Amino acid sequence: MKRVGAEGKRGPLGDLVQEVLTELGLDRAAVGARILGIWDEALGPALAPHCRPEGIRRRVLHARVPDSAWMQRVQLETPQILERLRDHLGEEAPAALRLVIGGRAR
Numbered sequence: 001m002k003r004v005g006a007e008g009k010r011g012p013l014g015d016l017v018q019e020v021l022t023e024l025g026l027d028r029a030a031v032g033a034r035i036l037g038i039w040d041e042a043l044g045p046a047l048a049p050h051c052r053p054e055g056i057r058r059r060v061l062h063a064r065v066p067d068s069a070w071m072q073r074v075q076l077e078t079p080q081i082l083e084r085l086r087d088h089l090g091e092e093a094p095a096a097l098r099l100v101i102g103g104r105a106r
Contacts, residue, residue, distance in 0.1 A: 031092045032056050042084040061094035071099050
């Protein structure tokens with residue numbers, strides 16, 4: 001783990017935390033937590049109450065919607081949702097969004 005820079009100074013705390021999480025195998029959990037933090041903004045006020053993230057695996061974000069009507073609405077907005085997530089998360093952003101129907105979204 002690289003903690004000290006070339007000039008003997010520590011890098012940003014966020015970099016250190018990310019390195020530790022990665023070494024512990026918790027980096028995916030950290031990305032999931034960051035997604036939760038920006039989810040409402042990424043989906044917008046019309047969609048966010050009807051869709052909730054449930055996990056991320058192999059850069060695919062899995063989310064739940066209450067019914068097929070909301071699935072279709074979210075699917076139509078998927079390119080914009082993924083772009084907003086990329087804007088916030090950079091390379092850690094999910095590459096795809098997979099939706100499932102069932103249960104209450106919130």
